[in-house]
Amino acid sequence: MYFTGIIIAVMALLIIGIFHPIVIKTEYYTGVKFWWIFLLLGIACIASALFVENTIASAALGLTGASLLWSILELFEQRERVRKGWFPMNPKRKHEYSDKK
Numbered sequence: 001m002y003f004t005g006i007i008i009a010v011m012a013l014l015i016i017g018i019f020h021p022i023v024i025k026t027e028y029y030t031g032v033k034f035w036w037i038f039l040l041l042g043i044a045c046i047a048s049a050l051f052v053e054n055t056i057a058s059a060a061l062g063l064t065g066a067s068l069l070w071s072i073l074e075l076f077e078q079r080e081r082v083r084k085g086w087f088p089m090n091p092k093r094k095h096e097y098s099d100k101k
Contacts, residue, residue, distance in 0.1 A: 008059045015060070019067045019074075027078040028090050035072045042068030 026034065045065030052058040081087050083097050 004055055007056055008063075011056075011060050012063050015063045015067050019071050023071050023074045023078055024087065027075055027082065028088070031093055031096055032075050032079055035075055038068045038072045038075065042066070042072075 042065045045061045045068060047065075049058045049061035049065060052061060078087065079097075082089050089097055
């Protein structure tokens with residue numbers, strides 16, 4: 001029996017699940033100003049995946065990189081969700097939400 005596909009599927013669920021609260025917490029505490037960190041880390045993970053021979057490790061790096069890049073979009077969408085009142089606003093950063101769109 002080959003478990004590689006199942007292992008990668010479980011990794012995908014876990015990695016995506018881990019990034020959901022990371023995006024929420026990042027937006028809450030810092031806003032969207034550190035989106036570029038997600039970009040750099042995402043590119044680094046995807047580039048690293050190209051040089052890793054092990055299928056599962058390469059898949060983990062690729063999934064993490066893709067999740068980091070997708071998190072950039074989610075970070076900006078999270079800001080909009082906060083503006084709409086769907087998520088709590090950080091009172092220390094209330095001025096960042098005053099330009100309602």
